[in-house]
Each structure stands twice: as structure tokens, then as C-alpha cells.
Amino acid sequence: MSVEQIIIPGIVKNGLVVPQGGSPLPEGVHVNIVIAPSLLSPAERAEFAGWERASDEAWAHIDQWEREEQL
8 A cells, every 4th residue: 555645734823733725634634743944943943952852861761771670
């Protein structure tokens, strides 16, 4: 089965992503949200970088805990 990637632009309003251009989405469809880095302010880029670092640190802790459980 071949799955084609479809890109539908959208905008965030009141914390929800609203598709633009009149492209209806079927109820229950799974989507990925990709934010174009060029559209982010320096402060927003720094915030996302902080989230990424926190995520990396969290995974490192999980890996460490798993290693300790195996001992």
C-alpha cells in the first residue's frame, strides 16, 4: 500500500491548529505538525531548543535507570 504525503498549511488559533485553504480532514485522521524554523522568533527557537535538551536529559536518566535495574 502506498501512502502519499499531503501538506496542508495551518495556523494556531486559541491553542489549536486550524487548517488553511479549505482542506477538510477526515475525523480521527492522524497528523504530524512541523513548524518551519524560519517562522520562529529567536525566543521561540531558544524555547524549543530547551525542550529538546530536557528531552535528551530525560532519556539519559531513563537509560541509566534501566542499566541499574539490570545489575
